Amino acid sequence: xxxxxxxxxxxxxxxxxxxxxxxxxxxxxxxxxxxxxxxxxxxxxxxxxxxxxxxxxxxxxxxxxxxxxxxxxxxxxxxxxxxxxxxxxxxxxxxxxxxxxxxxxxx
Amino acid sequence: xxxxxxxxxxxxxxxxxxxxxxxxxxxxxxxxxxxxxxxxxxxxxxxxxxxxxxxxxxxxxxxxxxxxxxxxxxxxxxxxxxxxxxxxxxxxxxxxxxxxxxxxxxxxxxxxxxxxxxxxxxxxxxxxxxxxxxxxxxxxxxxxxxxxxxxxxxxxxxxxxxxxxxxxxxxxxxxxxxxxxxxxxxxxxxxxxxxxxxxxxxxxxxxxxxxxxxxxxxxxxxx
Numbered sequence: 001x002x003x004x005x006x007x008x009x010x011x012x013x014x015x016x017x018x019x020x021x022x023x024x025x026x027x028x029x030x031x032x033x034x035x036x037x038x039x040x041x042x043x044x045x046x047x048x049x050x051x052x053x054x055x056x057x058x059x060x061x062x063x064x065x066x067x068x069x070x071x072x073x074x075x076x077x078x079x080x081x082x083x084x085x086x087x088x089x090x091x092x093x094x095x096x097x098x099x100x101x102x103x104x105x106x107x
Numbered sequence: 108x109x110x111x112x113x114x115x116x117x118x119x120x121x122x123x124x125x126x127x128x129x130x131x132x133x134x135x136x137x138x139x140x141x142x143x144x145x146x147x148x149x150x151x152x153x154x155x156x157x158x159x160x161x162x163x164x165x166x167x168x169x170x171x172x173x174x175x176x177x178x179x180x181x182x183x184x185x186x187x188x189x190x191x192x193x194x195x196x197x198x199x200x201x202x203x204x205x206x207x208x209x210x211x212x213x214x215x216x217x218x219x220x221x222x223x224x225x226x227x228x229x230x231x232x233x234x235x236x237x238x239x240x241x242x243x244x245x246x247x248x249x250x251x252x253x254x255x256x257x258x259x260x261x262x263x264x265x266x267x268x269x270x271x272x273x274x275x276x277x278x279x280x281x282x283x284x285x286x287x288x289x290x291x292x293x294x295x296x297x298x299x300x301x302x303x304x305x306x307x308x309x310x311x312x313x314x315x316x317x318x319x320x321x322x323x324x325x326x327x328x329x330x
Contacts, residue, residue: 030196032242034276038308038329039136055276057242060198083161084136087196 023098024072026062027090028081031055039084047072047080054098059105065098133205133236134164134189140330141166147323149173149294154187162191168209172260175294175319178218183230183253185211200241207234213255228255234262243270245284253290264288268304279307284315 031037037055040062044053049070054063062081066072078088094101135141135158145152149172156166170183187209195202209232216225234251245268253260268284282304289297300323302315311327 029198030194030201032199032201032240033306034274034280034308035306035311035327035329036201037276039139041308042139043136057276058273085161085191085194085196089198 022066022068022070023094023096023101024064024066024077025092025094025101026064026077026081026088027060027092028062029060029087029089031057031060031062031086033057036085040081040086043080043084044077047076052098054102056102056105061101061105063094063098063101133207134158134162134191135329137161142326142328142330144324144326146325147298147300147317148319148321149175156187156189164189168211172290172293175296179215179293181213181215181253181258181293183211183213183232185209185230185232187232200239202239203237205236205238207232207236207251209233213258228258230255230258242273245269245282258292260290260292262288262290268302277308279305281305284313 028040031040034055034057037057041053041055044050044062044064049066049072051065051067053065055061056063064072064077074091077091081088096104133141133143134156137158137160139158140155141158141164142155143153151171152168154166154168154170156164158164166187166189168183168185168187170185171181172183173180187207190206190208191203192206193204209230211230211232213228213230214226216223218224231254232251233254234249236247236249238245238247240246245266247264247266249262249264249266251262253262264286265288266284266286268282270280270282272281274280284302284304286300286302287297288300296319298317298319300315300317302313302323302325304311304313309329311325313325315323317323
Protein backbone atom coordinates (compact mmCIF):
# COMPACT_ATOMS: atom_id res chain seq x y z
CA UNK A 1 0.00 0.00 0.00
CA UNK A 2 2.84 2.35 0.90
CA UNK A 3 4.49 1.54 -2.43
CA UNK A 4 1.27 2.34 -4.27
CA UNK A 5 0.98 5.69 -2.50
CA UNK A 6 4.62 6.45 -3.26
CA UNK A 7 4.15 5.61 -6.95
CA UNK A 8 0.98 7.74 -7.12
CA UNK A 9 2.79 10.62 -5.41
CA UNK A 10 5.72 10.32 -7.83
CA UNK A 11 3.40 10.19 -10.84
CA UNK A 12 1.48 13.25 -9.62
CA UNK A 13 4.74 15.08 -8.99
CA UNK A 14 5.99 14.35 -12.48
CA UNK A 15 2.66 15.45 -13.96
CA UNK A 16 2.89 18.61 -11.92
CA UNK A 17 6.46 19.30 -13.07
CA UNK A 18 5.67 18.55 -16.69
CA UNK A 19 2.68 20.89 -16.64
CA UNK A 20 5.07 23.80 -16.08
CA UNK A 21 7.83 22.67 -18.44
CA UNK A 22 8.41 24.46 -21.70
CA UNK A 23 10.46 22.20 -23.92
CA UNK A 24 11.37 21.91 -27.59
CA UNK A 25 12.11 18.45 -28.96
CA UNK A 26 14.22 18.52 -32.10
CA UNK A 27 14.84 15.57 -34.37
CA UNK A 28 18.35 16.00 -35.75
CA UNK A 29 20.11 14.13 -38.56
CA UNK A 30 23.83 13.33 -38.48
CA UNK A 31 24.35 13.10 -34.70
CA UNK A 32 26.41 9.92 -34.45
CA UNK A 33 29.30 10.92 -32.19
CA UNK A 34 29.45 12.81 -28.91
CA UNK A 35 32.77 14.42 -29.85
CA UNK A 36 31.13 16.10 -32.84
CA UNK A 37 27.67 16.70 -31.38
CA UNK A 38 28.91 18.51 -28.27
CA UNK A 39 28.90 21.71 -30.35
CA UNK A 40 25.12 21.56 -30.34
CA UNK A 41 24.97 21.37 -26.56
CA UNK A 42 27.41 24.24 -26.14
CA UNK A 43 25.68 26.53 -28.63
CA UNK A 44 22.17 25.87 -27.33
CA UNK A 45 23.21 26.21 -23.69
CA UNK A 46 24.67 29.62 -24.49
CA UNK A 47 21.21 30.96 -25.40
CA UNK A 48 19.75 33.16 -22.62
CA UNK A 49 16.37 31.43 -22.99
CA UNK A 50 17.78 27.97 -22.33
CA UNK A 51 17.38 26.32 -18.95
CA UNK A 52 18.97 22.99 -19.91
CA UNK A 53 19.70 20.72 -22.87
CA UNK A 54 19.46 16.97 -23.30
CA UNK A 55 21.07 15.13 -26.22
CA UNK A 56 20.25 11.53 -27.11
CA UNK A 57 22.24 10.23 -30.09
CA UNK A 58 20.26 6.99 -30.49
CA UNK A 59 16.91 8.81 -30.58
CA UNK A 60 18.35 11.59 -32.83
CA UNK A 61 16.97 13.94 -30.20
CA UNK A 62 17.98 17.36 -28.91
CA UNK A 63 15.58 18.51 -26.19
CA UNK A 64 15.76 22.12 -25.02
CA UNK A 65 14.02 23.09 -21.80
CA UNK A 66 13.36 26.81 -21.75
CA UNK A 67 13.28 29.12 -18.77
CA UNK A 68 9.88 30.17 -17.48
CA UNK A 69 8.09 32.46 -19.91
CA UNK A 70 10.83 32.21 -22.55
CA UNK A 71 10.37 31.33 -26.22
CA UNK A 72 12.74 30.51 -29.07
CA UNK A 73 11.60 30.52 -32.67
CA UNK A 74 11.94 27.38 -34.76
CA UNK A 75 14.09 29.34 -37.21
CA UNK A 76 16.56 30.27 -34.47
CA UNK A 77 17.09 26.74 -33.17
CA UNK A 78 17.23 25.34 -36.71
CA UNK A 79 19.95 27.85 -37.61
CA UNK A 80 21.95 27.08 -34.46
CA UNK A 81 21.86 23.34 -35.13
CA UNK A 82 22.76 23.98 -38.76
CA UNK A 83 25.72 26.14 -37.71
CA UNK A 84 26.89 23.26 -35.51
CA UNK A 85 26.89 21.07 -38.65
CA UNK A 86 23.62 19.15 -38.37
CA UNK A 87 20.15 19.14 -39.94
CA UNK A 88 16.87 19.55 -38.06
CA UNK A 89 14.11 17.44 -39.58
CA UNK A 90 11.31 18.05 -37.05
CA UNK A 91 10.48 20.29 -34.10
CA UNK A 92 7.87 19.43 -31.51
CA UNK A 93 6.75 21.45 -28.51
CA UNK A 94 6.41 19.53 -25.27
CA UNK A 95 5.20 20.29 -21.78
CA UNK A 96 7.44 17.59 -20.33
CA UNK A 97 10.60 18.40 -18.44
CA UNK A 98 13.96 17.00 -19.59
CA UNK A 99 13.87 14.58 -16.64
CA UNK A 100 10.59 13.11 -17.87
CA UNK A 101 11.78 12.91 -21.49
CA UNK A 102 15.01 11.25 -20.39
CA UNK A 103 13.20 8.73 -18.19
CA UNK A 104 10.85 7.83 -21.04
CA UNK A 105 13.78 7.19 -23.38
CA UNK A 106 15.61 5.16 -20.73
CA UNK A 107 12.71 2.69 -20.44
CA UNK B 108 61.59 4.77 -24.39
CA UNK B 109 61.13 6.66 -21.14
CA UNK B 110 62.37 9.78 -22.88
CA UNK B 111 59.88 9.21 -25.68
CA UNK B 112 56.93 8.87 -23.29
CA UNK B 113 58.10 11.88 -21.30
CA UNK B 114 58.12 13.92 -24.49
CA UNK B 115 54.67 12.64 -25.43
CA UNK B 116 53.30 13.58 -22.02
CA UNK B 117 54.91 17.02 -22.12
CA UNK B 118 53.69 17.66 -25.65
CA UNK B 119 50.20 16.42 -24.75
CA UNK B 120 50.05 18.76 -21.81
CA UNK B 121 51.40 21.60 -23.89
CA UNK B 122 48.81 20.96 -26.56
CA UNK B 123 45.96 21.04 -24.09
CA UNK B 124 47.36 24.13 -22.46
CA UNK B 125 47.98 26.24 -25.54
CA UNK B 126 44.87 25.18 -27.46
CA UNK B 127 46.99 23.33 -29.96
CA UNK B 128 45.46 21.02 -32.61
CA UNK B 129 44.71 17.35 -33.72
CA UNK B 130 43.63 14.85 -36.43
CA UNK B 131 40.37 12.93 -37.01
CA UNK B 132 37.31 15.11 -37.45
CA UNK B 133 39.55 18.03 -38.33
CA UNK B 134 37.15 20.90 -37.66
CA UNK B 135 34.84 21.68 -34.77
CA UNK B 136 31.74 23.86 -34.67
CA UNK B 137 31.79 27.55 -35.53
CA UNK B 138 33.84 29.51 -33.02
CA UNK B 139 35.58 26.44 -31.60
CA UNK B 140 39.28 25.75 -31.27
CA UNK B 141 40.28 22.19 -32.02
CA UNK B 142 43.59 20.89 -30.74
CA UNK B 143 45.19 17.74 -32.09
CA UNK B 144 48.27 15.64 -31.52
CA UNK B 145 49.62 12.52 -33.22
CA UNK B 146 52.74 11.06 -31.66
CA UNK B 147 54.81 8.05 -32.61
CA UNK B 148 58.50 7.35 -33.00
CA UNK B 149 58.79 8.64 -36.58
CA UNK B 150 55.77 10.96 -36.80
CA UNK B 151 55.07 13.70 -34.25
CA UNK B 152 52.46 16.27 -35.07
CA UNK B 153 50.80 18.95 -32.97
CA UNK B 154 48.30 21.34 -34.45
CA UNK B 155 45.32 23.52 -33.75
CA UNK B 156 42.69 25.29 -35.78
CA UNK B 157 39.97 27.84 -35.21
CA UNK B 158 36.65 27.36 -36.99
CA UNK B 159 35.62 30.74 -38.39
CA UNK B 160 32.49 29.17 -39.89
CA UNK B 161 30.97 25.71 -39.61
CA UNK B 162 32.92 24.81 -42.78
CA UNK B 163 36.20 26.78 -42.59
CA UNK B 164 39.05 26.67 -40.10
CA UNK B 165 42.48 28.28 -39.97
CA UNK B 166 45.30 26.95 -37.88
CA UNK B 167 48.90 26.04 -37.35
CA UNK B 168 50.73 22.73 -37.39
CA UNK B 169 54.13 21.54 -36.24
CA UNK B 170 55.19 18.22 -37.75
CA UNK B 171 58.33 16.19 -37.23
CA UNK B 172 58.75 13.17 -39.48
CA UNK B 173 61.65 10.91 -40.20
CA UNK B 174 62.52 7.73 -42.07
CA UNK B 175 62.93 4.35 -40.44
CA UNK B 176 66.73 4.52 -40.75
CA UNK B 177 66.73 8.15 -39.46
CA UNK B 178 68.65 9.29 -42.58
CA UNK B 179 65.73 11.49 -43.58
CA UNK B 180 64.43 14.05 -41.10
CA UNK B 181 61.87 16.75 -41.73
CA UNK B 182 60.47 19.47 -39.50
CA UNK B 183 57.51 21.40 -40.87
CA UNK B 184 55.88 24.49 -39.36
CA UNK B 185 52.90 25.56 -41.43
CA UNK B 186 49.75 27.63 -41.39
CA UNK B 187 46.77 25.55 -42.41
CA UNK B 188 43.32 25.90 -43.89
CA UNK B 189 40.65 23.23 -43.51
CA UNK B 190 37.48 23.27 -45.60
CA UNK B 191 34.47 21.03 -45.15
CA UNK B 192 33.55 20.66 -48.81
CA UNK B 193 30.47 18.58 -48.23
CA UNK B 194 28.59 16.90 -45.40
CA UNK B 195 25.83 14.35 -45.70
CA UNK B 196 23.71 14.05 -42.56
CA UNK B 197 21.44 11.03 -42.30
CA UNK B 198 19.41 9.87 -39.28
CA UNK B 199 21.98 7.21 -38.38
CA UNK B 200 25.11 8.29 -40.20
CA UNK B 201 27.26 11.21 -41.20
CA UNK B 202 29.79 11.44 -44.03
CA UNK B 203 32.13 14.27 -44.92
CA UNK B 204 34.47 15.37 -47.64
CA UNK B 205 37.33 17.56 -46.42
CA UNK B 206 39.93 19.68 -48.17
CA UNK B 207 43.23 20.61 -46.49
CA UNK B 208 45.82 23.13 -47.45
CA UNK B 209 48.98 24.28 -45.72
CA UNK B 210 52.04 26.35 -46.48
CA UNK B 211 55.09 26.66 -44.31
CA UNK B 212 58.75 26.20 -43.63
CA UNK B 213 60.39 22.81 -43.99
CA UNK B 214 63.72 22.19 -42.37
CA UNK B 215 65.64 18.97 -42.38
CA UNK B 216 68.76 17.01 -42.98
CA UNK B 217 69.69 14.53 -45.65
CA UNK B 218 72.55 12.05 -45.54
CA UNK B 219 75.03 12.22 -48.44
CA UNK B 220 77.62 9.57 -47.78
CA UNK B 221 79.30 10.50 -44.53
CA UNK B 222 78.09 14.05 -44.84
CA UNK B 223 74.77 15.42 -43.55
CA UNK B 224 73.30 18.30 -45.55
CA UNK B 225 70.77 20.62 -43.98
CA UNK B 226 68.07 22.43 -45.93
CA UNK B 227 65.32 25.00 -45.44
CA UNK B 228 62.50 25.09 -48.00
CA UNK B 229 58.94 26.26 -48.53
CA UNK B 230 56.50 23.36 -48.37
CA UNK B 231 52.90 23.06 -49.58
CA UNK B 232 50.56 20.48 -48.08
CA UNK B 233 47.28 20.03 -49.98
CA UNK B 234 45.09 17.05 -49.09
CA UNK B 235 41.64 15.50 -49.05
CA UNK B 236 39.75 13.25 -46.67
CA UNK B 237 36.51 11.32 -46.89
CA UNK B 238 34.95 9.82 -43.79
CA UNK B 239 31.81 7.90 -42.95
CA UNK B 240 30.56 7.26 -39.45
CA UNK B 241 27.63 5.74 -37.67
CA UNK B 242 27.27 5.27 -33.91
CA UNK B 243 28.99 1.87 -34.29
CA UNK B 244 31.16 2.03 -37.43
CA UNK B 245 33.90 4.41 -38.60
CA UNK B 246 35.75 4.66 -41.91
CA UNK B 247 38.10 7.34 -43.23
CA UNK B 248 40.53 7.66 -46.11
CA UNK B 249 43.01 10.53 -46.25
CA UNK B 250 45.51 11.52 -48.92
CA UNK B 251 47.89 14.38 -48.37
CA UNK B 252 50.77 15.74 -50.44
CA UNK B 253 53.91 17.21 -48.91
CA UNK B 254 55.63 19.17 -51.65
CA UNK B 255 58.84 21.23 -51.69
CA UNK B 256 61.60 21.53 -54.25
CA UNK B 257 63.22 18.10 -54.59
CA UNK B 258 60.92 16.68 -51.91
CA UNK B 259 57.73 14.82 -52.73
CA UNK B 260 55.98 12.86 -50.04
CA UNK B 261 52.56 11.31 -50.59
CA UNK B 262 50.82 10.43 -47.33
CA UNK B 263 47.94 7.97 -47.50
CA UNK B 264 45.93 6.73 -44.56
CA UNK B 265 42.98 4.37 -44.33
CA UNK B 266 41.15 3.95 -41.04
CA UNK B 267 38.30 1.63 -40.18
CA UNK B 268 36.80 0.52 -36.92
CA UNK B 269 33.83 -0.21 -34.78
CA UNK B 270 32.49 0.67 -31.39
CA UNK B 271 32.11 -2.11 -28.86
CA UNK B 272 28.70 -0.79 -27.81
CA UNK B 273 26.58 2.34 -27.95
CA UNK B 274 26.71 4.71 -25.03
CA UNK B 275 24.73 7.66 -23.78
CA UNK B 276 25.84 11.07 -25.03
CA UNK B 277 27.67 11.93 -21.82
CA UNK B 278 29.37 8.55 -21.32
CA UNK B 279 32.78 7.40 -22.61
CA UNK B 280 32.49 5.33 -25.78
CA UNK B 281 35.24 2.81 -26.62
CA UNK B 282 36.18 1.96 -30.22
CA UNK B 283 38.67 -0.35 -31.91
CA UNK B 284 40.29 1.39 -34.89
CA UNK B 285 42.73 -0.12 -37.37
CA UNK B 286 44.83 2.33 -39.33
CA UNK B 287 47.08 1.66 -42.27
CA UNK B 288 49.28 4.55 -43.45
CA UNK B 289 52.15 5.03 -45.81
CA UNK B 290 54.41 7.98 -46.69
CA UNK B 291 56.50 7.44 -49.79
CA UNK B 292 60.14 8.56 -49.98
CA UNK B 293 60.19 8.52 -46.19
CA UNK B 294 59.59 4.88 -45.38
CA UNK B 295 59.27 1.69 -47.42
CA UNK B 296 56.91 0.22 -44.87
CA UNK B 297 53.18 0.41 -44.51
CA UNK B 298 52.51 1.26 -40.89
CA UNK B 299 49.59 -0.66 -39.46
CA UNK B 300 48.31 0.27 -36.03
CA UNK B 301 45.37 -1.18 -34.13
CA UNK B 302 44.22 1.43 -31.65
CA UNK B 303 41.80 1.73 -28.78
CA UNK B 304 39.81 4.95 -29.15
CA UNK B 305 37.94 6.60 -26.30
CA UNK B 306 35.53 9.47 -26.89
CA UNK B 307 33.92 11.53 -24.16
CA UNK B 308 32.27 14.65 -25.54
CA UNK B 309 35.07 17.14 -26.09
CA UNK B 310 37.90 14.70 -25.43
CA UNK B 311 39.19 12.10 -27.89
CA UNK B 312 42.15 9.78 -27.38
CA UNK B 313 43.56 6.85 -29.35
CA UNK B 314 46.47 4.64 -28.44
CA UNK B 315 48.05 1.56 -29.95
CA UNK B 316 51.17 -0.30 -31.00
CA UNK B 317 52.16 -0.42 -34.66
CA UNK B 318 53.54 -3.34 -36.67
CA UNK B 319 57.09 -2.26 -35.72
CA UNK B 320 56.16 -2.57 -32.04
CA UNK B 321 56.28 1.21 -31.63
CA UNK B 322 53.71 2.99 -29.46
CA UNK B 323 51.48 5.66 -30.88
CA UNK B 324 48.99 8.08 -29.34
CA UNK B 325 46.50 10.52 -30.87
CA UNK B 326 44.60 13.10 -28.89
CA UNK B 327 42.05 15.76 -29.68
CA UNK B 328 40.32 18.30 -27.51
CA UNK B 329 37.81 20.97 -28.49
CA UNK B 330 37.57 24.27 -26.69
